[in-house]
Structures are given as structure tokens and as C-alpha cells.
Amino acid sequence: MKLLKTLLKSKKFIIGLCVFLLLLFGSLIFTTISSHDPAEMIGFLYEPPSKEHLLGTDNFGRDVLIELIYGMKTSIYVGLLSGIIATFIGTTIGTTAGYLGKTIDNILNSITNLFLVIPSFVILILLSVSLRSRSLTLLAMIIGITSWPWTARAVRAQTSSLKTREHVNMAKLNGEGYVEIVLKEILPYMLSYIFMVFVLQVASGILSEAGLSMLGLGPSNTISLGKMLSWALLYEAVRTGAWWAFIPPALTIAIITFSLLYMNTGMDEVFNPRLRS
Amino acid sequence: MNRYLKYLTGKLKWYILTFFIAVFLNFFLPRFIPGNPVSALVAQMAGGGASSDVLDKLYNSYIQEFGLDKPWYTQFINYVLKVFHGDLGISFSLYPTKVNTILSHALPWTIALQAPAILIGWIIGNLLGALAAYKKGKFDSAFFPLALFINSIPYYCLAIILLYLFGVLLDVFPIGGGYSMQLIPSFSITFLIDALKHYLLPFFSLILVTIGGQAIGMREMSIYELNTDYVRYAKLLGISEKKITRYVFKNAMLPQITGLAISLGTMVGGALITEIVFSYPGIGTWLFNGIRQQDYPLIQGGTLVITMAVLLANFLIDIVYGIVDPRIRMAQMEE
């Protein structure tokens, strides 16, 4: 509650949040009530924007605007799910390693460092290559599984400093166990930080999906913003000047990530007042 | 110095272990691919007209050639041995070209594209970031959101937009490739000018993103440093702004150096998609081709080169950073 109240003081956070929620709910509501099939070919190849098709058609003669809205939904879905997975894994590993210390810490820390050094995009490519069919959820899981190490490292550092706090000792003297202490005495102190990390993970999940899609490793049988870009490149939209096929998805990705980063900046200013000059 | 060496060998051991695990992943993951890439390859090579007898023979010879008939651990050992001899195998899709050959032709293009963009972008970005932190006020409040916006446009989106604006709409730059099709790579003036024309657009798309990211990082570090106790004490002793700025800049710079080393390390794999957008003949474009044609020697080779570059860069960071920052040097010695 206190957290929320302080956050609402930040203009940057509110602007970022509003833009993000607008895009999320806009696409959710549209895709539920509309009867359009985004894969339906309703016109010829690369028809320029017109009254019927506000953003024209793509290489298969599909309506770009409708694709864009569906693509936005999938991209945000992948981002949120991978963000949740990455944040969850990172926080669990980080708190366990940081709190328990010793051998368990050594093992978990080595694993984390390993994942930090081997570029996650490489693992992402190798994993995606190994899968013939890539559903959205599977893709989001893979992205989540490859992007937790930074979170784990930071959470571990914070946990090992928080666990020496006196209220943690107090909780021990009250007879509380490991899980209770982590949940009650340590996690609340990192909540703001974890939330910030989560927002960043969502943004990076969206970018990873788009990147993979452009490498030809995107989700199967689904429209995403990255796949729209990938089609536009493969089918010469750029060369033929069909700007409506790639500028809108590119800008949409940029706006989503910008809104998330702006939220993050706002939170950073609220939680780390030192940055306010 | 002895202890420093000890520290370094310790680090080295760790990197070697990491390398082995990376090789293992690299070898193993693509083997999960359902279906048999060789049959796809054979079908592709033979076209539609060959008899099943011919296809079978071709199939078996490929299986043997790539060693796919042996158990996986034998394949793995062979793979590791080959990797250590610098042999990354033979490409499926461009049979019988060696993966080494493909990648060694691609690598210079990637590095030539990335290294200058990272270095120059890093310098400009850091200067701008420090300036924003130092000037504050109007400059900062105009500069910061702009930098943040540029930084949050994914680099490949920016690439596409630039490509369209300057390549198609204004038609001042070529829209793809590293050089014109009709030219043969050489060190002639015509070729170099042509290559430069192809170079500028991808270069700008990369440098803009680097500037944005570095500037934000540097601004934050500088603001942090400007609020430290040592800056206040220096001010109280009458030290000039100029000197204090120098202190702050140096200390804020140290983490940025790591940033530079990391970007240089991830350089090989850092702009795969920019290359794809511009059909630039670097690692990214080849990896893209490999993925589309399920050419896994090529995919493995590409990802391995990327991983090795990152490991190497990280190791270099450990060495250099230990020398540059006295605090770290001390901490390392004590370990």
C-alpha cells in the first residue's frame, strides 16, 4: 500500500503505466469482441492504407491493423509470461543462495555465473532451433528460463545483506523457520526492487521474442510483432516501399518498451532518491 | 604480483570449465531437433527426380560423413576434438564448404561494422551522459527522455526505420548487402567507396543505440558520484569544479569500462538482426541462413564463435579491471 502510494507520486511511472495498460487492454478488448480473423486474406499484396484497411495490407493480403492488434497481444503475453518466469526463478534462486549460503550458495552461484557468461541469446537460439513446433507459451518459457541470472545475482546480493539485519535475528529468536523468514522478513524489503526487475524483464522478453522471430525462430502459427517485421523483411516490403507493413510494428515495439522503461525510471527515482539531482 | 597471477589462474580455470559447458550445450541442443536434417538435405540436393536407390546411397554417405551413425558420446568426443583443432565441420546447406571458411569470411564484416560503432558510440555517449549529469537543468531534462527513448527503441526497429527513410524514401544509401553485387571484394578505391556507402546506414543505426544506452548509464553513475561525501569534502576544501569533475568522471567511468568490454565481447552476436535487416554479410546473416536451412554445423559454429568471443571478453575484463581500479585490485588480492 505504502509502495503504491509513493509510486503514484512519480509522473514518469504513471505515464509509462497508462501507456502500457492502454495497449494491453486495448488489444485484449479488441481481440475478444472483434470477429476478424487476423490471418484472413482480405485484399491483394501490399495494398496501401485506405478507408477499409487503415494500415493497408501485408504480403499475404492481410489487414495490417488487425494483425498489429493481435500481434501486440501476443507480444505482451510473451513479455509478461517470460517476465513472470524469469523473475520467479531469479528470486527463488537468489533468495535461496543468499539466505542459506555455504555449499548451496556456492553451487547456485556457479550456475548463475555460468548462465551469465554464456550469452542467453545463444542458448535461446539453440533451444529454439531444437524445437520443431514453438507455441507462444513454450517460447515465453524458454525466454524466461534463459533470462533469470541477472535477477538471481542481484537478489542474492540483497538477500545476503538483508539476512544479517536484526529483525531477521529477531524472527529466528521467535522460532520462525527458513521459508517464513524469507517470505516475511526478506522479500518485502526487496519488493520494490523485484517489481522494477520484473518490468525490465517484461520489456526484454518482448524484445527477445521479436529478435527470435526475426531470426526465423518465432512462434508457430501465431502473429506477433516480431513476425510481422520478419515477413516484411523476407517479402521485400522495405524495398517496395510498403512502409505500412513494417513501420507500425516497429513503432509499436518501441512504444511498448519505452513505456516499460519509463515506468522503471520513475520507480527508480522514487525508490532511490539519490538519483534525483 | 604473485597473488594476482594466482587470482588470474583461478579465473582461467573457471572460464575453461564454462567453455566446456558451452561446447556441450552447443553440441547437444540441436540434436533434439525432431526429424532428420540429413534427409531434408538429401531431398534438397537430389531435387525431385532421383530414384529412391540413389537417395538411399546419398543418405548413407552423408550420415557417415557427418558421423551421425555413431553413438552420441562418440559424436561428442569427435566434435570436441575437432573444435580444438579449429575445425567446425562442413556446412549442410553449402556442402562441401567448411563452416570455418564461411565464418572466417563473415567475421571481419561483423567486426568492421560493430567495433567502430561501439567505440565511437561509447565515447560520445559517455561524454553526453556526464555532461547531462553535470549541467542538470534544461539540458538534462531535454536530453534524458530523448536518450531514454532512443535507448528503448530496439536496435533492429531503428535499423528498419532508418533503412526505409534513407534507403528507400530518400534513396541516399543502398538498401542492403556489404557491397554492390557486381563488384568483387578487393582493396581498390571503387570497392572501398562502395563498401563505405553500404556501411554507413547500419553503422548509424548501431551507433545511435549505443550512444543512448551509454549516456543513460553514465548520467546515473555521475549523478551518484556527484552526491558522494568525497565530492563534498573536496568542495569544502575549495577544490575547483574542474578538478572535481575530473574525479567524478574517472570514478563514474570505471563501471562504464566494464560496459565497453562487455559490448565488445558481445559484439559478434550483438547485432545479428541489424545484419539481417541490411543483408550485411556478417555472422548474423549467415546464422539466419543456417537456421532457415536447418544447417546445424553452421548454427553450432556461429553460436560457438559468439560464445567464445564473450568468454574471452569477460576474461579480459577481469584482467584489465583488476589493474585499473585499486579497490578491486585489493579485493582480488585478498581472495
Place this chain on the structure above:
Amino acid sequence: MGKLLTVKALKAYYKLRLGEKLRAVDGVSLTLQEGEVLGIAGESGCGKSTLASCLSGLFFPPLKYQKGNITLDGIDIIRTDKQTLRKSILGKKISFIPQSAMNALNPTLKIEDFVADVMQEHEPDLSREEAIKRAEERLEVLSLPKDVLKAYPFELSGGMKQRTIVVLSTLMNPEIVIADEPTSALDVSSQRQVIELMKRLLQMKITKSMIFITHELPILRHVADRIAIMYAGVFLEVGTMPQIIFDPRHPYTKVLMSSIIVPEKGMRERKLPLITGRPPDLRKRIKGCRFAKRCPYATDECRMREPDMEETDGRKIKCFHPLKGKEIKQNEVI
């Protein structure tokens, strides 16, 4: 003995996030004579450190100047332009020993490089070598090891670092040194060494006067000539060291003095004063005497009107009902 430093009705506040003002220094006047050590004592949050940093005339944000004058050797510090202040006053006429010694030095700069920077700032013609040589001589005079110059800050122990800072701050022979809790992070033996070093600088006339800010009264007993007691942004009592330590008149000073616990004879039999409550919130306007709420002698008058600072017997007291009596009675409980 002339007046070196005069502060008149100084007010400064911190600008808080929601536009609130925290009036940390709320009308302080003081004078510092040449050759004198003035102690400023008070508990955490009373504004004593803020007062110290005001004296530099720099007002680091979010601290803001509101009112009043600071005059040093006839120079109006607040209205002097920043360049002159920096070049000819800070570090040269008036110098500071900061509270957070642990972080007061640039971690990536060797002490000798900082020495050169400080001295060349005030004597542009000085070469680096000469500056370092002078610093070496200074260390020798004070019988401190010369090799600290070659060290990085993190290579020094806490006590050594603080002594180094004392030397750095006095390199230019400043007339006034302002020491803000210079020993509060140190153990007792380092504390004593730092304070002895500061005393020696005064005796050798390297520095002329000092303002010593601390919450530890037993230290002031040995260091200060005069003591000012600060509470909630103002001085409540100012007098000579013996007056304040052994014969306090303001009820707050009295409570403060009788709360002192030191390892000496009779201490175990002494009864300590039991008082509760906390100082007023400096974000709000305070009506009446600032100590009234906790003061056992407070009357309605105290709660309604703030007393003025009045001078009697060479001491100043801000109280309607000052206490009388000469010695601290051992068993007196307020």
C-alpha cells in the same frame, strides 16, 4: 583576541520532497574569538551538523539558506561569489573536518595526488613535488608517518584515515577549523589520537580557532573553551566550558549533563534523570519554548511564548526559568 567569525540569526532549511521545509537551523547566532575552541553539543537531529555545513556558505542541496549573516574576518560569506569563496576562503581561511571520514576521500586518488590538488588550488604556482614535500614536512612535524601520502584511502585504517583528513584539512593553515563529529565512528584510542592531533595543531598555531561539533560531552570537557548547547534548531545555552559542564542553568542542559555516564568514582551511585518524549518536529512551526513539552519546570508562559536569548554572568540562556545552583548535585533527579 579579535572576533574571527560572527554568525547572526542564521536560518537554513532542508527542502523536502513534498515541498515541506525542515527548519534545521532556526535562528542561530554565535561568535568565535581568535584562539578559541567553541564546542557545539546536542543530540541527533538538533541541527548541529547542518549548522556546520552552513558555515561554508555553500548550502548543498537540498539545504537552503533562508536568513541571517555569516561574517568571517569582515567578509560576508553568504554574499561572496562562489569563485572567490572557493579560491581564497574555503580550505584556506576556514576548513572542514567532515563527519563521514570513511568516505570523505576519493577512493581512486592517492593521498599525495589529493594533497597536490588542494595546495595547487590555493597556490597555483606551487609544483606538485613541492606540494608533496610540504605535506611531508607537515606530517613529520606532527610525528605522523610520511608513507600515508603514497597510499590509497582504503589502505588506511579508520583512525589513520581520520588523522590524515585532519592534516589535509589544515595544510593551508586555516584560521578556523570546523570539525563535525570527527571521532564518532572511531574507537576510543583512535578518538584520543585524533583529538590530540587537533589540539597540537592549535598549540602550534597552525590553526587559530576551532568549532568542534559532537554529541559526546565528555570530549568537549577536554577540548572546548566555550560550549553552545543546541536543541531543535536553536541554541538554548552558551557559556564557558566549566559553566556548561559543571554548572548548567538551562533545564535541558542540566538534564544533558546529568545523563553523562563516564567511568569514574561515584558514577555507580549516581541517579540518572528520567525524561521521556522526543524533540519537536522541525517540519512544523513550534510555539513557545522548544523544550517545554519535556521540561519538568515548564509553565504556561513557556508553552505560549518562545523566550529570548539573555545574557547573564557571561553566559547566554534561552529560558524563562533558569535553574540556580553551582555544582551538579550528585543525586538530583529532574
Place this chain on the structure above:
Amino acid sequence: MKLSNNTRLEVRELTKIFVSGRRKITAVDQVSFEIHEREIVSLVGQSGSGKTTIAHMILNLLKSTSGSIIFDGKDIKDIKKKIYWRNVQGIFQDPFSSFNQFFVVKKVLRDSFKILDKSFNNEEKDKIIIKALESVNIDPGDVLEKYPFELSGGQMQRIMIARIFIIKPKLLIADEPTSMIDSILRANILKLFEKLREKQGTSIMFITHDIGLAYYVSDRIFIMHRGKIVEAGSAEQVIMNPNHTYTKGLIEDVPTLHKEWILTKRS
């Protein structure tokens, strides 16, 4: 003061070695002492002397490397932690970080019932909490629904002592309990420790760097230096007639009101 000679806690050759990488640091080195029933002792040392490590080992928050701690005749290794903590409790230096800042005082105090063997419903708990707060001179209505950051350091430390009035342990380890509290409020806190002993017969061990404080409150004092206890004895004897050179130097370094402190002739 009636002192019984029954030993409450006995520490025998207690040692703690911290290992970090290849370096070994002996924080506590073969320390032995005992604390009697209803006794107040102080363990005095400078930072890094190992005094807090001892406190953590006695509180069973940290395992010793060797040696033993015997409580009421039983090695604490053989006592269930929950049962041990019913009998041995702690108060720490920083009242601000002793509280979980996300919970109100009522919740913090209710949590302390977890260690007791009897179960209480919230109503019963609150009755006991109110009584405990009154024992430490705090108006319950003032604090129960408040968050730690709305309270002063002195209030919080008194609430921590109220927690001890609830648990009623036989031994209390107080690690620098007044070092972050304004000196004019210190007496309040010290008075409460005295009350704990009078009312509940609690033995108290102060861990402190403040020699004056140790002298003022303790029956006996142990002086610690580099992991070892260099001098032990009654407060009067250790402080007024120290034997060990380290103790002598330490006491000399503390400024008092009536003895000259600065040796200006030293050069």
C-alpha cells in the same frame, strides 16, 4: 542486592574461526566465563574484538567452532532451539532495524508469542501485550497500530524490551542496546533492564564498547581484546583498579569529567 551463586550460563573455551577463502580469522579465542542467576554482566570490547560473535553464539544464532555453552547445566547443542529461545533472548543495537518495517507494532509483539509453549488467542495475546507495554511506560494506544518508522528510537527500544516482558526469558543478551539512543533517554532504558531483573529475576549480559555504561550497570565486567577475555572481575575492581595493560590503556583513553585526558606533551 541479593546475588545468588547459581550458575545460569557457562561458557567453556568457546572458539569461533571464520573462514573466507584461504584466510582464517579467529574471532573468538578460547573464551570461558559464567553468568549467575539475577546477575548483570558486561562484555566490553572495541569493534572487532569478537564480542558480538560471542553474543550470537550464546543466542544460538551462530555455531561455535569449538568449546561449549552450558545453560542450566545442559549443553545448548542438546537443547531444542525453540525451548532454548524461550529461556535465552536478545535485544540488538539498532532499534530501527530490529523491527520489520512492514508490520505494525501489534503484529511484531504478537509474533513473539510463537516461541512460547502455550497457545493464546489474539484477545489473550493483546491483554498480555498491553500489560507489557505498560511495564515499559508506553501508552499502548499510542503505538499498537503504528509502523516502526512512525516511532522514535527510544520508543522502539522500549517496545523491544516489552517483548522480553512477554517472553520472560531467564537470560537476556543485550547487544549495545543504548548506543543509538540519545543520552538523555538512556536512563529510561537502563531502568527497564533493572526492572527486568527485579521483577522476573532475569540475568542480563550487556555487550558494549562503552566502558562508562558497563561500569554503571554491571555487577561484573569482562574485558575483551582480539577474541580473548583479558580481564574479568567486579565492575569496581576492573574499572577502578585494572590489572591488564590493555584494560589500563582502554580506560585511560576514555574521556571523563574530572581527570585530565589529553596528554598535550606527547609529540
